[in-house]
Amino acid sequence: MKKLILKFLLLLIIVLAISQVAINTMPFTWGNQRLNTKFNEYSKAPEQYNAVLVGASTTYRHINPSQFDSAVNAIRPDLNIKSFNFGIPANRTPQSVYTLYELMNFKKDNIKYVVLDLSELTKMGVENLHKKEMIFWYNWNNIDDILEASYESEKSWGNKIGVPGLHLFSFFEKIYLIGMGSSFVEQHAGKNLQPLSIGTGKNGFYSLDQEMQEDPEGDLAQRYEVLRRQDTIDYRTKRCQELWDKYHTAEKNPNKTIEDNLKELIKYCEANDIKIVFMLSQRLGDRYQYLLPLINQIPEKYQISFANPSEYPMLNERENLFDLAHLNSGGAKIFTDIFAKEFIERINMQEGRQTPPAITQDTNSIIQDTLSVDAAL
Amino acid sequence: MVFNSLHFLIFLPIAIALYYATPYKWRWLLLTTLSYYFYMCWKAEYAFLIAFSTTVDYVCGIQMSKTDDKRKRKKWMLISIFMNLGQLFLFKYLNFFTFSIIEPLNIFHNLPEFKLLLPVGISFYTFQSISYTVDVYNGKAPAEKHFGYFAMFVSYWPQLVAGPIERSWYMLPRLKTNHDFSYDNFREGLIRVLWGLFKKAVIADRLAIFVRAVYQNPDDNGGFAIILATWLFAIQVYCDFGGYCDIAIGCAKMMGHNLTDNFKTPYFSKSITEFWQRWHITLTSWVRDYLYIPMGGSRVPFGRLIFNTWFMLAVMGFWHGANWTFIMFGVIHGFFLVVARIREKFYPNLKLSFGKNLQPVTNIILMFWVFNLTCIPDIFFCSKDIGDAFTIIGNIFTHPDTTYNLIFNSAPNGAVTSSIEFVISLFFILILFIIDYNLHINNDITIDQAIVKRPLVTRWAFYVAFTVFLAWFAVTSDSIFIYFQF
Known part of the structure; x- marks a missing residue:
């Protein structure tokens, strides 16, 4: 029996070693086709970009880098921003942190500005198992933090054991590449790409209405139709406000591990002369109970929060929304400009500068200016 | 479970x-x-x-x-x-x-x-x-x-x-x-389980993508795509059911129990009679012992023998499920066996041969012929109903060819490119056939018997390679075994 167990362990170690070698032959983005396509485009000329935007679909669908660059450079030409959008759907905050470190390590000297959109934390269910998009970013360095953070995030004892258990199981799936051999072959055959997903500007921004045009009768069309009903809009606005009212004053942060990770990230960026800004988009669902206390722990100069719906009413208007969680291309234009203004404010605060008069003008006029430029183009 | x-x-x-x-x-x-x-x-x-x-x-x-x-x-x-x-x-x-x-x-x-x-x-x-x-x-x-x-x-x-x-x-x-714990039994059982899981999770479940693309949309497919999907289904069902049996036999072996082999490299059969001696052996022998022999078996007039043979296969078809498609599956196989009986009786010298020197070529042609014969009833086996089966057969000749779509657009949601999956499938089918052929020419020994005889390096190469294949290329989505429904 002892002989058998030893041989079995030896077999597991050999297979693990082969799997690790295989993983190291692929770029860090291999597990997500959209992210991989973006990185493929970005890595063609990384020296062009000095800013990266990382996050979930609220980054991907809402921030147009070319518009963002124009808006920022119009006010602070000395920043000479040239950004790339690395947002991907269903990204979680620890995954964004992982992506950001990898990007900064890829071309540390180029990157001067980074934006990280806070999204889902460590939520994990059985339905997420075996999905490479969910687990490709797990590694030996971050698994302990993921386990700890998921333990902290869960309330019931069943989930405190079950959810980290699912993460741990997924970690083993990742390190052994279980069920991911096809992606390995696909990556090395140069087919692990989704060219349309980087958008027409090839800068990583791709609005939902543009994507819906690819498949006018697909899932996106159904999501779009749900929002055409006024009662859905009313529900959305009410729900956003309720969640804001309930959680925006929360001080106790249950996610100490993620908070520490974010603070370490700030230190790392400062040490490397990189300006970092965290963003919290409007989100539905009970995630606010974790996200608002979390962002409250981050100094103001490093964070922008769009969580309060009454502060940004235009982001709740039907003509600017695509579905319950996302803006359409018109909404994205508005959002990008507001975000650009807020971004400059945070950079100024980090640099200890006063806000220049140009950005104190009415937000709507900036929006109108940009829209007219876009229309002319 | x-x-x-x-x-x-x-x-x-x-x-x-x-x-x-x-x-x-x-x-x-x-x-x-x-x-x-x-x-x-x-x-x-x-x-x-x-x-x-x-x-x-x-x-x-x-x-x-x-x-x-x-x-x-x-x-x-x-x-x-x-x-x-x-x-x-x-x-x-x-x-x-x-x-x-x-x-x-x-x-x-x-x-x-x-x-x-x-x-x-x-x-x-x-x-x-x-x-x-x-x-x-x-x-x-x-x-x-x-x-x-x-x-x-x-x-x-x-x-x-x-x-x-x-x-x-x-x-x-x-x-x-x-049975006390035996290292040899355990090792042989584990090899058999590994081999069975490889057949099921790596080959059968991967081929299912292409088979489903055709057989769930019979009106939209035609030409060579149907023939290709049917070939793939034949391999899928072999790997699915054969894989299940390998796992079952392997698990029993780990506890010291020897189960009867149910498959013996059936696609290397050179006649339809031989095919049924190699395919689902325990069902064939059950029907032979408890139905065919009580009906008189071979010791009856030739006309009755023909009926008994055909009836035995029809019952075996019906055993699979309450659907005309399964009855047709049995009836067609019965027809093939009847033709084989007639040839054996009236034309015993009618055999394909290119001379002794070209015997391997003759064998390959015969194997390919028998494989294709078994694919005809498989069309019924795989179809949802009898109408679909006839639509699929008709579309081979009348519908424009959709092979390109089958290879390039079958994977759901474009999760992984179809053509990549197709190439991976072909690679593993090739490995399956090479190993099965080696087992076949070695008096149909089983994979565990074949592996344990090899030198240490070869054994470990097998363990590592097939563990990697299984880990990396197993289709991890939920799928049950085809024969569970029977």
């Missing part, structure tokens, strides 16, 4: 460890408990059906053993057959008879439909139970006196839901033997 699930991955080591940790005299209780747990993971209440079959057959066996009166013995045997076939008929065939045979006759109207879920593996364990009582009646097997041992035989978890269909005179003594 399915073999290619996380649940089973946890169950297997626990079951094996408990088996060896349990004193010999209580192993029957452990194995029976584990078997019922295994089955109840699917639908707990249907375990009563197995318990019912077990009780009835046990009582019938005991009653037969108490008397030498042939009439009384026959009565108990018929009770057992009636109860088992009645259960099978009720759950599997009742609606088919009601709506496909009685209703079209227009004698009764507004016939009720019984919405009963088909119990997994019912055809396997009822056939196994019937074989026991018939063998006891014929004096081929002794009646089992110990109810626990008998319950263990009927419900033995490795082969409970999809065979192999074992005989009591073969299996019961093996289950009753005290």
Whole structure:
């Protein structure tokens, strides 16, 4: 029996070693086709970009880098921003942190500005198992933090054991590449790409209405139709406000591990002369109970929060929304400009500068200016 | 519980460890408990059906053993057959008879439909139970006196839901033997499990992507795409069912029990007769022993022999399921066997040959021919209904070819490029055929027997390669075995 167990362990170690070698032959983005396509485009000329935007679909669908660059450079030409959008759907905050470190390590000297959109934390269910998009970013360095953070995030004892258990199981799936051999072959055959997903500007921004045009009768069309009903809009606005009212004053942060990770990230960026800004988009669902206390722990100069719906009413208007969680291309234009203004404010605060008069003008006029430029183009 | 699930991955080591940790005299209780747990993971209440079959057959066996009166013995045997076939008929065939045979006759109207879920593996364990009582009646097997041992035989978890269909005179003594842990048995069993999982999770589940793309959309496909999908289905069903049997045999081997081989490299058969000696062997031998031979077997006039042969295959087709497609599957195979019988009797010298020097070429042509012959009934086997089957056959000749779509656009949601999956599938089919061919030319030895004879380096190359293949290329989405539905 002892002989058998030893041989079995030896077999597991050999297979693990082969799997690790295989993983190291692929770029860090291999597990997500959209992210991989973006990185493929970005890595063609990384020296062009000095800013990266990382996050979930609220980054991907809402921030147009070319518009963002124009808006920022119009006010602070000395920043000479040239950004790339690395947002991907269903990204979680620890995954964004992982992506950001990898990007900064890829071309540390180029990157001067980074934006990280806070999204889902460590939520994990059985339905997420075996999905490479969910687990490709797990590694030996971050698994302990993921386990700890998921333990902290869960309330019931069943989930405190079950959810980290699912993460741990997924970690083993990742390190052994279980069920991911096809992606390995696909990556090395140069087919692990989704060219349309980087958008027409090839800068990583791709609005939902543009994507819906690819498949006018697909899932996106159904999501779009749900929002055409006024009662859905009313529900959305009410729900956003309720969640804001309930959680925006929360001080106790249950996610100490993620908070520490974010603070370490700030230190790392400062040490490397990189300006970092965290963003919290409007989100539905009970995630606010974790996200608002979390962002409250981050100094103001490093964070922008769009969580309060009454502060940004235009982001709740039907003509600017695509579905319950996302803006359409018109909404994205508005959002990008507001975000650009807020971004400059945070950079100024980090640099200890006063806000220049140009950005104190009415937000709507900036929006109108940009829209007219876009229309002319 | 399915073999290619996380649940089973946890169950297997626990079951094996408990088996060896349990004193010999209580192993029957452990194995029976584990078997019922295994089955109840699917639908707990249907375990009563197995318990019912077990009780009835046990009582019938005991009653037969108490008397030498042939009439009384026959009565108990018929009770057992009636109860088992009645259960099978009720759950599997009742609606088919009601709506496909009685209703079209227009004698009764507004016939009720019984919405009963088909119990997994019912055809396997009822056939196994019937074989026991018939063998006891014929004096081929002794009646089992110990109810626990008998319950263990009927419900033995490795082969409970999809065979192999074992005989009591073969299996019961093996289950009753005290097996101590044996490194060799364990290793051979593990190799067999690995090989079976490779066939199921790496090949069968991957081919299913392409087969489904055609057979679930019969109106949208045509030309060579249908032929290609049918070839792939033939390999899929072999890897699916053959893979299940390998896992079952491997699990039993780890506990020291030898199950009967159900497949012996069937696609290297050079005649349709040989194919049926290599494909689903335990069902073929069951039907031969309990149907074909009682009908007179080969010792009957030639016309009757032809009918017996054809009828045996038709029954085997119908055994698969209550659908005209399965009946057609059996009928067509029966027709092929009948043609083979006629040729053997009237044209014994009519054989394909290119001379002794070109015998390998002749063999390859014959194997390819037999493989293609078996693909024709597979069209019916794989189709949803008989209408779809004929649409698919018609579309081979009338519909524009859709092979490009099949290869490049089959993967759902573009998760992984179809063409990549297709190339990976071809690669693993090639590996399967190379290994199967080697087993075939070595007197049909099994994979575990072949591997353990090899030098250390070759053995470890096999372990590492197939563990990597299985880990990396297993299709991890939920999929059950095709033969579970039978």
